[in-house]
Amino acid sequence: NAGVTQTPKFQVLKTGQSMTLQCAQDMNHEYMSWYRQDPGMGLRLIHYSVGAGITDQGEVPNGYNVSRSTTEDFPLRLLSAAPSQTSVYFCASRRGQGLAGANVLTFGAGSRLTVL
């Protein structure tokens, strides 16, 4: 089925380790983004991209890197994992431009990361 695919679904890291969360969409969406979800805090935007080769920071970008070399893929890299990065991460993409497509995000199923 078409949609947003995230891998891995679960990951345990030790402090200081690095890893990449993968996100791929097959809907030809121009906009892609990463959120983290923490109890009582809702979802907070980490990074986003409005198209291939273009990325920008969201609300909580520190400790994370992104790149967008293709329309389909938007990986999120943790350079040196910290316990504060223990969270559930969601990738989301958006169709269209203008009013009709305004921010109707399609979310992946999430990646649960634990940093010890």
Added chain:
Amino acid sequence: AQSVTQLDSQVPVFEEAPVELRCNYSSSVSVYLFWYVQYPNQGLQLLLKYLSGSTLVESINGFEAEFNKSQTSFHLRKPSVHISDTAEYFCAVSLVSSSNTGKLIFGQGTTLQVKP
């Protein structure tokens, strides 16, 4: 800066009873408004949205929300809930002026617990 406040973190309710999940936002400029739902162990799905026009919007599964500009609210209601409505509900806003960036600001979430 914009913000979203969901006034209840948990709402327990019996099956077939009515429910209201409250959402207030703060913004000095025009916004689009959304409700997303997250079923257990899944990503978020769009429930309904207000972009323009009628201030009362409805979803296909019986939920409705009313945009009240004077009270800066977008409360979600359902006249009779089902066990299957048990989920976490997120209110979100985006600025009309920056809708092309796809940035959403989420509330903290409200867990709806429907009891038999």
